[in-house]
Amino acid sequence: MEPRLSLITLGVADLARATRFYEECLGLPRLATPPSVTFFELGKTWLALWPRECLAADAGLPAEGSGFRGFSLAHNVRSPAEVDALLARVAAYGAQVVKPGQPTDWGGYAGYFTDPDGFLWEVAHNPDFPHV
Incomplete structure (x- = not known):
């Protein structure tokens, strides 16, 4: 594997709210994307926001869970x-x-x-x- 992180995807509860936070508050450059997901370009790495249920289903995992996620x-x-x-x-x-x-x-x-x-x-x- 090449030493590269291409995409970080966060499963979010409210896509519109999360998009506003990352775009307006943090000032991340938003890319043109379909309404079901939001992408931000961060140099050679992208940040994606996707509804939590969709991300969990895509991975074949339950969407429930809370607390410390083990990373920052x-x-x-x-x-x-x-x-x-x-x-x-x-x-x-x-x-x-x-x-x-x-x-x-x-x-x-x-x-x-x-x-x-x-x-x-x-x-x-x-x-x-x-x-x-």
Whole structure:
């Protein structure tokens, strides 16, 4: 397998609400897509939003489940102030800040939020991370 992540698909409860959050709040560039799914291009990786029931059915799994999903998505920014600003912005759009921005034990600054469907995002300033 080539070392590449092509697509991240999140199973969402309300496609219109999730699309608004990712497009309007986070400012992700939305691609033209059919009404049953939303795609955002993130460089060479795409983010897809698809109704949870459809994603579960496609995988042959039950759609029920909640709580910590065992992974997080991460967005790195250029400064601690940008961490705090993004956490404030997502909270204004209905996300829950689960850990406010704070210094980390690895020399950075980070916080966490969950989007309206409960997906966990880390917002971090890592002075040693090359891709911001």
